[in-house]
Structure formats: structure tokens, C-alpha cells
Amino acid sequence: MSEIFILIPGRTSKQGCGISEGKFSEGYLSEINLLQVSPKDMQRLGLNDGDRVRLSSETGAVEVAVVAAKGDELPSGVLFIAYGDLSSRLMGQDTHGSGMPTSKGLDVEMEKIA
Amino acid sequence: MSLAAEKETAPDSSLKIVLDATCTFCGCVCDDIDLTVKDDHIIEAKRACVLGKSWFFNHHTDQRPSCLISGQPASIDDGIERAAQILTAAKYPIIYGLSDTTCEAQRLAVGIGDWIGGTVDTTTSVCHGPSGMAFQGVGEVTCSLGEIANRGDLIIFWGSNPAESHPRHFTKYSLMPKGMFLPNGRKDRTCVLVDVRKTKSARAADIFLQIKPRKDFEALWTLRALAQGLQLDAQVIEDETGVPLAAWQDLMDRMKRAKFGVFLFGMGLTMTRGKHLNSEAVLALVRDMNAYTRFVAKPMRGHGNVTGADNVVSWQTGYPFGVNLSRGYPRFNPGEYTTADTLARGEADAAMIIASDPMSNFGQAARERLAAIPYIALDPKETPTTRAATVAFTTATYGINVAGTVYRMDDVPIPLRPAFDSPHPSDFDILSRLEKRVKQLKAAVRLP
Numbered sequence: 001m002s003e004i005f006i007l008i009p010g011r012t013s014k015q016g017c018g019i020s021e022g023k024f025s026e027g028y029l030s031e032i033n034l035l036q037v038s039p040k041d042m043q044r045l046g047l048n049d050g051d052r053v054r055l056s057s058e059t060g061a062v063e064v065a066v067v068a069a070k071g072d073e074l075p076s077g078v079l080f081i082a083y084g085d086l087s088s089r090l091m092g093q094d095t096h097g098s099g100m101p102t103s104k105g106l107d108v109e110m111e112k113i114a
Numbered sequence: 115m116s117l118a119a120e121k122e123t124a125p126d127s128s129l130k131i132v133l134d135a136t137c138t139f140c141g142c143v144c145d146d147i148d149l150t151v152k153d154d155h156i157i158e159a160k161r162a163c164v165l166g167k168s169w170f171f172n173h174h175t176d177q178r179p180s181c182l183i184s185g186q187p188a189s190i191d192d193g194i195e196r197a198a199q200i201l202t203a204a205k206y207p208i209i210y211g212l213s214d215t216t217c218e219a220q221r222l223a224v225g226i227g228d229w230i231g232g233t234v235d236t237t238t239s240v241c242h243g244p245s246g247m248a249f250q251g252v253g254e255v256t257c258s259l260g261e262i263a264n265r266g267d268l269i270i271f272w273g274s275n276p277a278e279s280h281p282r283h284f285t286k287y288s289l290m291p292k293g294m295f296l297p298n299g300r301k302d303r304t305c306v307l308v309d310v311r312k313t314k315s316a317r318a319a320d321i322f323l324q325i326k327p328r329k330d331f332e333a334l335w336t337l338r339a340l341a342q343g344l345q346l347d348a349q350v351i352e353d354e355t356g357v358p359l360a361a362w363q364d365l366m367d368r369m370k371r372a373k374f375g376v377f378l379f380g381m382g383l384t385m386t387r388g389k390h391l392n393s394e395a396v397l398a399l400v401r402d403m404n405a406y407t408r409f410v411a412k413p414m415r416g417h418g419n420v421t422g423a424d425n426v427v428s429w430q431t432g433y434p435f436g437v438n439l440s441r442g443y444p445r446f447n448p449g450e451y452t453t454a455d456t457l458a459r460g461e462a463d464a465a466m467i468i469a470s471d472p473m474s475n476f477g478q479a480a481r482e483r484l485a486a487i488p489y490i491a492l493d494p495k496e497t498p499t500t501r502a503a504t505v506a507f508t509t510a511t512y513g514i515n516v517a518g519t520v521y522r523m524d525d526v527p528i529p530l531r532p533a534f535d536s537p538h539p540s541d542f543d544i545l546s547r548l549e550k551r552v553k554q555l556k557a558a559v560r561l562p
Contacts, residue, residue, distance in 0.1 A: 006327045008311060010382075011279040011416075017168035020139065023474060023497045060478050073312050078327060080311060085474050085498075093477050096389065098247065099239035099436050099452025101477055103385040105310075105328040 002111035003045070007055070007079045008104050009087035032084025036069040040076045047112065055079075056109045057090040063113060079108065128152060135531045137162055138214070138418030138513040139169040141523035142280050142287075151533045156514070163281035170533075173511045178496060180538045182506040190507070190539060190547075197466070197490040197505045198551040202559075204464030204488075206440075207232040210453040211470030212427075213241075213420035215492075215541045216518030216530070220419075220426040222545035223468055228430075229552050231440040233462070236423040237470055238435040239452040242413045244384040246424065246434045247448055248393035255400050257410045259286075259524045261374075264293035265408075268372035270306045270365075272396065273330060273382020274414045277314040283414070284318055288378065295373070304372075306365060308333070309382060323365070326356035331388040333357065334395035340366040341402045375400075375409040381416070415523035418513070422521035457483040465489035468541060469509075473498035492541050507544050510536035518542070 018028025035055070037047060047053070049067045064086055074080055081087050092102035132149040137159075149170060150158035159170040181193035188196075201207050209227045212220050213236055227234035238246060262269070269288050276283040284290055289300055296302040307319035310327045325333050333355040339346055340363055348359040355362070369375050377400050383392040396411055403409035415421050424434040431437045433446035436453075449455055453472065456462045457480035464487055473481055474497065484502075491503035494511040510516045515536035519527050 008327065010311075011275065013164055013278045013281075016139070016165045016279065020165075020168040020172040022172070022495055023471065071312075075310075075324065078310065083475070088475050089478055091477055093454075093458050093479050095449050095452065095454055097449035098389045099235070099243045099448040099454060100384060100389050101240070101454050102387055102389075103240070104382060105386040 002109045005041075005077055005079045005108055005110050007057075007081065007087075007090065007106040007108045009081050009083050009091070009106075010104070012082045015082035015084065028084075032082045032086060033064055034081070035064045035066045036074060036080040037066050038074040038076050038078065039068045042066070042068045045112065052113045054111045054113055055086075055090060056111075057092075057106050059091070059093050060089040062086045062089050079110065129157075130534070132531055132533050135159075135533060136513050136520065136528055137166040137169060138520055138530070139165050140280050140418060141415030141421060142282055143418060143520055143522040143528050144282055144286065145528050149533050154534050154536075156533055165281060170514065173494065173514045175536055176494060176496070176508055176538065178508045180508050182500075182503075182508075184504060185501075190544075193505050193507060194544070194547045194551055197548055198555055200464050200488045200490060200504065201226070201230045201232070201466060201548075202552055202555045204230070204232075206456070206462050207464040207466070208453060208456055208462040209234045209466045209468070210472065211237060211468040212423045213237040213417035214469035214512065215419065216512050216516060216520060217419065217422045217426050217527075218518045219468070219512075219541035219545055220423055221430065222542065222549055223466070224427055224430045226466070226545065226549050226552055227437075228439050229549065229556055231442070233436075233438045233440070233451050233456060234427060234431070235437070235451065235453040235456075236420065236427060236435045237417060238420055238424055239448065240454060240475070241381065241416055241420060242384055242393075243435055243448060243452065244390035245379075245393040245413045247390040248397050251390075252394050252397040252401060254397060255404060255410050256412055257524070258526055259288075259412075259522065261410075262376050262412075263287045263291040265295050265374040266293075266376040267296060267302055268304050268306070268368055268375040270308065270369075270375070270377045271315060271319070271414075272308045272377065272379045273386070274378060274380025275309070275311075275313040275315045276378075276414065277318060279380070279416065280414060288376070289318060304368060306368075321365070323357050323361060326354075328387050329355050330383050330386060330392045331395055333362070334392065334399055336362050337366055337369075338395070338399050338402060341369075341399065341406075369403055369409070370406045372407055372409070375403060375407060377409065377411040378414055379411065380414040384413075412524060419520035421523050421525055422519070422527075425521055425525065454480055457481075463487050467491045467499055467503070468545075469493055471497040471499045473502055492544055494538070508538050509544060510538045510540045512541070516540040516542070
């Protein structure tokens with residue numbers, strides 16, 4: 001059973017520190033490979049921290065582990081992931097004459113991997 | 115920066131102290147960091163934020179060879195020769211990156227782009243490039259961060275999360291400082307945060323407005339309408355933006371009452387649908403506000419010298435990014451000459467990537483094209499981009515090993531005070547030699 005969400009990739013402290021530690025460092029890789037989901041959506045979809053989901057956009061698909069977002073940081077229906085390899089695989093290819101691929105506010109389909 | 119800023123010897127003679135060093139991790143470019151250096155390790159970075167500490171503590175000497183050709187160690191001479199051959203033989207060579215190196219190196223990169231008739235683009239195109247387009251359309255009512263520290267009594271962050279991306283912005287410039295006209299510092303300021311997420315920055319704000327994703331344009335034009343005193347339908351506004359009209363009216367009232375309003379906007383605007391139109395809406399709103407009070411806008415810039423890249427490319431070509439030099443004169447066209455496009459469309463047939471990692475940060479089609487063409491990479495660290503490069507130079511780190519100039523996010527130039535020498539060449543060294551060789555090869559082609 002899949003559902004459409006809005007994905008917001010963005011910076012985090014850990015991701016920023018991880019860039020200096022190295023793109024192949026454990027800290028960096030673990031941060032960019034973790035999807036934050038609102039606690040309400042986690043509960044509704046029967047997801048637990050560490051469960052893996054498949055995210056698909058019109059340009060790509062990735063598999064990623066989920067974690068509940070802290071407090072009320074994320075509204076229901078919105079997902080967050082730290083910028084990196086996975087988020088970039090999902091962003092749009094067309095820059096609409098701007099040079100900037102649509103990199104935030106992406107429509108993605110989320111499906112729990114059994 | 116204090117007048118006493120100079121290298122000193124610490125009580126322990128094996129340690130070196132560098133006063134007022136400059137952190138080049140983010141666009142704040144904090145130049146008040148005191149470093150303690152032991153051999154090729156920085157072991158203390160006073161006043162640095164969490165990102166700055168990670169920057170300084172993790173840039174010790176990389177043990178990789180200074181040059182790799184097809185993944186094999188090679189001499190720098192051979193690397194320069196191969197790089198020059200690649201760039202001069204190409205029909206559509208591109209140069210990309212540049213936001214994490216000195217202005218001096220950036221200048222050389224643009225020069226090489228000119229010699230090879232290439233396309234020069236910087237990471238601005240996937241950062242605040244849309245804002246760069248908006249500056250051309252609307253203009254920018256702006257100021258330095260020092261003016262914000264001394265005068266800004268209403269600070270609006272929109273689509274930006276400085277608590278995680280620019281941790282010292284609050285304390286050094288925008289919220290906490292006691293300024294010339296704000297003797298009580300934070301108590302004299304009101305901070306508003308507008309975002310689609312309740313980020314860690316919300317804790318620092320007096321007012322948080324959580325708008326619907328992809329509705330920045332509508333929200334900004336709501337404010338523009340309210341600035342003109344237009345009557346709006348409350349239900350429509352709340353349905354569209356996710357925020358009640360009364361909250362927008364309250365914000366507009368505060369904006370008009372402010373003595374010095376400041377609008378700091380991030381990539382929440384430029385990376386979201388609307389892009390340059392979102393930035394244009396900010397700049398137009400801020401321009402409108404100057405009919406009532408003093409109001410300024412500044413983009414929150416990410417990389418340490420991305421602002422320098424805009425400046426240098428503008429000085430040399432007249433345009434800030436996405437510049438094509440193939441006809442012998444500069445042409446600017448975002449969407450045509452920007453790297454995400456030239457790669458994804460399969461146009462570029464060779465590349466030089468300087469201090470950037472498109473193999474991690476670009477979409478799949480662009481990555482596949484880059485992997486299929488010969489390219490040169492310069493980076494202090496090993497990245498997916500350096501690993502797949504035809505020629506990879508391991509370079510010294512700017513600000514830690516290399517002196518030079520960088521531009522803070524408010525276009526203020528700041529000198530670098532390196533901490534220790536690197537066995538690797540700087541970007542400037544490599545690009546100087548490469549430019550010389552490229553010129554020789556181009557001159558040979560022109561000879562009868």
C-alpha cells in the first residue's frame with residue numbers, strides 16, 4: 001500500500017559535520033540515508049524506527065530507513081531527508097529555465113518494504 | 115578581526131596558535147576563530163560552531179597522492195598535461211563548482227574557461243542561482259551583516275534554518291548582538307520564522323508561521339497585497355497558505371512599524387517550485403516596504419566562498435553563473451548554460467569540477483553524463499566525484515592550508531589565515547599551471 005507525500009530535503013547539523021568528516025564516513029552516510037516521518041504518519045502507517053520504505057518520484061526511486069521526526073517538527077503528509085545522494089536521485093531533472101532542479105517540495109510515493 | 119591577529123607560539127612549543135583564523139565552511143565566514151595547531155592537526159578551534167569545529171578538526175593532511183590519472187598515482191606534471199589535453203580537445207567543455215576555493219583560484223578558472231571557449235558555472239546555480247536571476251529582474255535593497263547587527267529590529271527568516279546551517283548567524287549578526295541602535299540586543303529585536311517545517315530555528319523565533327509546502331509565492335504575494343492595504347478573502351488566504359489572514363496582517367503591521375526590517379531568505383524558496391519567482395517576490399516585497407520604513411533583503415548563502423564565486427565570475431564575464439564563452443564573448447542563460455542542464459541533456463563532452471561533488475548532488479541523468487565523459491576534479495577530500503574522475507588532483511584546503519580571499523554572504527571580502535602547510539598543491543597552483551599549458555596548446559592550434 002503506497003501513499004503520496006511531499007518530500008523536503010534539507011541541511012542538518014550532522015550532515016554538515018559529515019561533509020567535513022568525509023563523504024564516505026559513517027556519520028555522513030548514516031545521516032543522509034535516514035528519512036524522517038511525522039509521528040502521526042508513522043503510527044497511521046504502522047511504521048517503526050528502522051523500518052525500510054521505497055520512495056519513488058517521477059525521476060527515480062530509492063530505499064531508505066525511516067525514523068520518527070522529533071516532536072511537531074514535521075506536519076503530517078510531509079517527509080524530511082538530509083541532502084545527499086538519495087535525495088538527489090529523487091529530485092526533478094527539468095530546471096524550468098532556471099538551472100535549478102526542483103529539489104524541495106517533491107511529490108514522492110512511499111511504500112513500506114515488507 | 116583584532117589588530118593583534120597573527121601567528122603566535124603557544125606555551126607548549128610543539129603547538130602553534132593562529133589568532134582570528136577564518137572558517138570557510140559556510141557563508142558566515144567567521145573570522146574570529148583562534149586555532150591551536152599540533153603538526154598537521156587542528157586540536158582546538160575557539161568560538162567555532164559545531165560545523166566549524168568539524169571543518170577545522172577534519173582537514174588534516176590527506177595521505178592520497180596529489181594526482182591520480184584513471185585512479186592510478188601520477189605526477190602532477192602528467193596530470194596537468196592530461197587535463198589540458200582533455201579541455202582543449204573538447205567541443206563543449208564545462209567548468210563547474212568553485213564555491214569552496216579562493217577568489218584567486220576562481221579567477222584562474224574563469225580565465226581557463228575563456229581560453230577553451232567553455233561554459234563556466236558555479237554551485238550558485240543549484241543554490242541561490244534563482245535569486246541571482248531575481249536580482250537582475252527586481253534589484254536588491256541590501257546591507258552588510260554589520261548593519262543588521264547594529265540596526266535590525268525585525269528579523270524575518272524565510273525558508274532558512276540557520277540553527278543547523280549557519281549556527282553563529284543568530285549570535286554574531288542577526289539576533290543576539292547588542293548594536294549601536296539596539297543596546298539591549300535580543301530584547302530589542304523581534305524574530306519571525308516562516309517555514310514549512312518547525313525546524314530547530316523555531317526555538318529562536320518570537321513568531322513562527324508554518325506555511326503549506328510549495329505556497330511561498332502565494333504567501334509572499336499575500337504580504338505584498340497587505341502592504342498596499344488591499345482587502346483579501348480570509349478563507350482563501352488560509353486555504354492557500356495554511357496561515358490565517360490575521361497572522362499575515364499582524365506580520366505586515368510589524369513590518370511597517372519596524373525601524374530597520376531584515377528579510378533573510380534561504381533555499382526553501384529557491385529550490386521549491388516557483389524558484390526565481392519566489393525570490394523575486396521577496397525582493398519586490400522588500401522594495402515595497404521601503405515606502406514605509408527601511409527594509410533590506412539578503413540570501414542566506416551556504417558554501418564558504420559561493421559569494422566570492424558570484425563576484426569573481428561577474429567581474430570577469432558580466433554575469434554571475436551559467437556563462438558560455440564559446441563565441442569569444444560571454445552569454446548568460448540559466449537553463450541553457452547551467453551545469454544541471456548541460457550534463458542532463460548530454461551536451462557537455464568534458465568537464466573540470468573544482469571543489470564540488472556533482473556525483474553526489476546532481477540528478478541521475480546528469481551523473482550518468484558526467485561518468486561518460488572525461489573530466490578533471492580538484493578537491494581536498496575524496497568524494498564520489500574524485501573517484502570517477504579521469505584526472506583527480508588532491509588539493510590543499512583553503513583557509514586551513516591556503517591563504518587568499520573569500521567573500522562573506524554579504525559581499526564583504528575576508529582574508530584567510532592558514533594554520534599549517536599541506537604537501538598538496540593549492541587549487542591556485544594547479545589552475546595556474548593548467549592555464550599556462552592550455553594557452554600553449556591553443557596558441558599551437560592557431561599557428562599556420
